[in-house]
Amino acid sequence: xxxxxxxxxxxxxxxxxxxxxxxxxxxxxxxxxxxxxxxxxxxxxxxxxxxxxxxxxxxxxxxxxxxx
Numbered sequence: 001x002x003x004x005x006x007x008x009x010x011x012x013x014x015x016x017x018x019x020x021x022x023x024x025x026x027x028x029x030x031x032x033x034x035x036x037x038x039x040x041x042x043x044x045x046x047x048x049x050x051x052x053x054x055x056x057x058x059x060x061x062x063x064x065x066x067x068x
């Protein structure tokens with residue numbers, strides 16, 4: 001819907017201002033947040049070289065039958 005489209009547009013604009021290190025930090029933080037962070041808890045990433053930062057907040061977590 002409109003919210004998803006707006007999110008995609010804003011995400012694209014934000015992503016355009018990120019350098020390669022920002023993207024790597026955001027990706028690693030996203031993976032960590034999805035694997036080990038309770039739903040609704042924000043995890044911050046911060047690039048010390050340029051001061052850029054962001055947060056990843058998983059909405060719902062999932063565990064399979066093996067607990068992963």
